[in-house]
Structure formats: C-alpha cells, structure tokens
Amino acid sequence: GAGVSQSPRYKVAKRGQDVALRCDPISGHVSLFWYQQALGQGPEFLTYFQNEAQLDKSGLPSDRFFAERPEGSVSTLKIQRTQQEDSAVYLCASGYTGVGEKLFFGSGTQLSVL
Amino acid sequence: AQTVTQSQPEMSVQEAETVTLSCTYDTSENNYYLFWYKQPPSRQMILVIRQEAYKQQNATENRFSVNFQKAAKSFSLKISDSQLGDTAMYFCAFMKRGSGGGADGLTFGKGTHLIIQP
Numbered sequence: 001g002a003g004v005s006q007s008p009r010y011k012v013a014k015r016g017q018d019v020a021l022r023c024d025p026i027s028g029h030v031s032l033f034w035y036q037q038a039l040g041q042g043p044e045f046l047t048y049f050q051n052e053a054q055l056d057k058s059g060l061p062s063d064r065f066f067a068e069r070p071e072g073s074v075s076t077l078k079i080q081r082t083q084q085e086d087s088a089v090y091l092c093a094s095g096y097t098g099v100g101e102k103l104f105f106g107s108g109t110q111l112s113v114l
Numbered sequence: 115a116q117t118v119t120q121s122q123p124e125m126s127v128q129e130a131e132t133v134t135l136s137c138t139y140d141t142s143e144n145n146y147y148l149f150w151y152k153q154p155p156s157r158q159m160i161l162v163i164r165q166e167a168y169k170q171q172n173a174t175e176n177r178f179s180v181n182f183q184k185a186a187k188s189f190s191l192k193i194s195d196s197q198l199g200d201t202a203m204y205f206c207a208f209m210k211r212g213s214g215g216g217a218d219g220l221t222f223g224k225g226t227h228l229i230i231q232p
Contacts, residue, residue, distance in 0.1 A: 042224050045219060102161070103219075105160075107157045107158040
C-alpha cells in the first residue's frame with residue numbers, strides 16, 4: 001500500500017472487553033513499532049518487531065497487552081480486559097530497515113474504554 | 115535513558131509570521147538523531163525535519179529549519195512564512211544512532227500545539 005494503514009480508526013469498548021487493533025505496514029518494511037499516545041502527550045513506545053520477531057516489548061504496560069506479527073507484515077495489538085486507563089491513540093509505524101531511522105506512521109486507532 | 119522536553123504547550127502566531135518552537139533533550143550519547151514531527155488532526159505523524167548530531171550544519175527543508183546546539187542540548191524548529199496548514203501539534207524526538215530499535219528508538223517530547231491565525 002501507499003502508506004501505513006491502521007484499523008479501526010475509532011474503537012469504543014466497555015470495560016472488561018477484549019480489543020484487537022490492526023496495523024498494515026508499508027510493503028517490504030522490516031521494522032514495525034507500536035506507540036501509545038495518551039491525550040495531550042507525546043507517543044510512548046510499546047513494542048518493536050523486526051520482521052516477525054518481537055525484539056522488544058519492554059513498553060507494554062501490563063500482561064493484558066499482547067502484540068504479534070506472525071508473517072512479518074500485518075501486526076495486531078491485542079488488549080485483554082480493557083480498563084479506562086487504556087484509553088488512548090495507538091499508533092503504528094514502520095521502517096525500511098531494522099534500525100528505525102526513518103519511520104512512517106499510520107493515523108492511529110483511538111480507543112475509548114467506557 | 116533519554117528525555118525530551120518541550121516547554122511551550124501552545125503557541126499562536128499570525129499567518130506569514132516566523133515562529134520558533136523550543137526543544138531540549140538530555141542524553142549521555144554522542145551519536146544520535148533529532149527529529150521534528152508534525153501531527154495534524156488526522157493524527158498521522160509526519161516527519162518535518164531530521165538532524166544528525168555529528169553534522170554541524172543545521173538542517174533545512176524549505177520553510178523549516180533548525181537551530182541545533184549540541185553542547186547546550188537544544189534543538190529548536192523555525193517555521194518561516196507560516197501558513198494556515200502549519201496548524202498542528204509538533205513533537206520533538208530523539209533517537210540513538212545505530213539503535214537496534216525498540217526502547218532505544220524514538221523518544222518524544224510532550225508536544226507544542228501551534229496555531230496559525232488568519
């Protein structure tokens with residue numbers, strides 16, 4: 001595709017529900033990042049993939065958060081038993097190389113947990 | 115760990131004026147990149163300009179230029195001839211050179227909301 005695509009654009013969940021957020025990176029991009037952006041804040045790192053390997057998941061806030069990229073392209077961020085503090089914009093970014101020097105961002109998924 | 119500080123939560127200028135956004139950072143690294151990203155209401159982060167720390171010359175991209183002061187750990191963005199379309203959140207970001215990605219990847223500041231008034 002022409003850019004990084006994320007879906008859904010908006011997601012409303014009731015507290016306790018599970019959600020899955022999808023990221024379709026630019027074709028051929030090796031690196032893929034997930035960021036969480038709370039209201040009025042800058043993005044914060046969640047996790048990083050190089051191809052299908054999840055090399056760093058140190059930013060995931062709890063074990064309710066899980067990410068995968070099984071075939072080295074599309075990635076899914078799953079949040080189990082959502083809580084109000086999970087409400088944020090979740091941004092995905094991809095890059096040509098594993099170094100992540102130039103990242104291309106999607107438009108994010110805005111998650112609201114009621 | 116690196117930190118990035120943007121001390122101006124919001125700025126407002128008239129169209130066609132010049133505006134400067136401030137950014138300071140703290141790191142013990144010597145080789146790194148600095149970035150300014152623009153985030154319009156569409157939420158997509160758009161790269162505005164990139165500076166490599168080992169280069170003394172300040173980066174420029176059309177109306178956008180930076181003032182990089184390595185010793186002072188300062189990295190300000192100047193927008194000349196501002197346009198209505200420049201209205202957006204602007205984020206300063208840091209990345210260690212040769213980073214393997216992950217948590218050593220981009221570290222963002224909290225952003226500055228820039229409003230261009232007609």
